[in-house]
Amino acid sequence: MTRLRSIKYGFTWCSLLLIAVLAFPRIGGAGDLWKNGIYEAVCVILLFPMIVYMGAGGSLAGNFSRRLCKFLGDLSYPLYISHYPLAYIYIGWVSAHPHIPIAQAWPRMVLTFVSAIVLAYGYLKLYDEPVRRWLTGKAARLKAGKKAAPAEVVQ
Template sequence: MKRHFEILDGLRGTAALLVVVFHLFEAVWPDYTANPLRHGYLAVDFFFLLSGFVVGYAYDDRWPALTVREFFRIRLVRLHPMVLLAVVIGVLGHLFDPFLGPADRVSGLRLSLIAGLGALLLPAPSLPNHYGETHSLNGPCWSLLQEYVANVAYALVGPWLSRRVLLLVVSGSAVALAATAVGHGHLQGGWGWDTFWMAPVRVAFPFFAGLLLFRSEWRLRVPAAYALLSAVLLLVFAAPAFQPAGYYEAFCVLVVFPLVVAAGTGSPVGGAWVALCRFSGRISYPLYLVHYPFIYVFTHWVQARHPPMTQVLPVMVGLTGFFVALAWAALRFYDEPVRAWLNARHRLVAAIRPENA
């Protein structure tokens, strides 16, 4: 039986919660330098790194018995039900947002087009007042598109890459990411049409670096790893603005995050920490995808009403708790049952098919 990396689960949850808080802060402090978690968008790069490690860990030893088609089926069942729910929540959020004016509304046909493309994770025309996003019903879906692209690349070439070739891929993508961070001034991009070119740059290095980390079996051991490494992520995201931020953010993605993952895989965890890490990991994906349509409404409220901080802070705390509860409910009553049904149906079809052959 394969070992389970509980600390990586916990860190995924930590990063998801921090990116939620970053988005709440962003509504109040849209200026990058004022946001208390000003580098919080780097959580996406951390997710990509974890994904590369986990995909290698879960599938490397299953080839060539595992076909590309079956790999795609497994990954779609794992990821896409929550994507569809994210789009539905995005549509409802847009329709019932009480702070949108007539100029921010679109026709039913246009909304249907955006929703249909969003259900396929394809970029779509941005909704008004949604900052030119490629996935404007639910902004974080842009990173899921890149996750899918990375998974396709892994299935087609990843299992057969030698250590040397993989190292060359990681080195080349590291140069591209560093050049992008320094040239652009930061890594806040990839989610909008004007910076869409940054999306593959942001996924390439961390995903393949995570795969290399797994295959190299490089591990570090630190005490109280989950708490310590969660604190490291918090400090990384809350570091000073550093104008320009490119050098700092490139260093975080290229050096700090791989060290965090290496420590997360090489350090022990026990007791109540195991349960916390597992719960945190389970809700991390739905938390990442269900919260953002409500961020739009929260942002529009702040922009329309200009409420004082004595009102804003309690709302932020309440929304954070609501997001966690909603993520758990989405997981428990939608995502897990749907995935179980899809897998059961696949097993039934596979069992019947030889009889009809």
């Protein structure tokens, strides 16, 4: 089994690589789709595994870095699940106003971004964490050999 090598400033390098990869969502035009296919294949086959490897081998220095990474990790799934409706609303607005200047569009873009973070945080605290606690408790009771008590009916 291959041992992970520690990458100095792994979080920073992984973040910069992700920003660089995701900053180019499409390469080539309508007539040369093969360029975009090659770019996406290189990303999926080479770059993303390299980023995961670097991240897995990295270490965090300092309490702030640990707390930031924990927060971002906890927020990632609720954000992944909930950002699509907001993104589609924003994209629909942009499509309906194709000639609007960026000076008028950026406040709505920032509002969409902040709304997605706030909504995901709400989902994390009000749904994700309570359900995980409940499942952890239920799994612990089952592992201990106790029969899980049926849920009480509230009338």
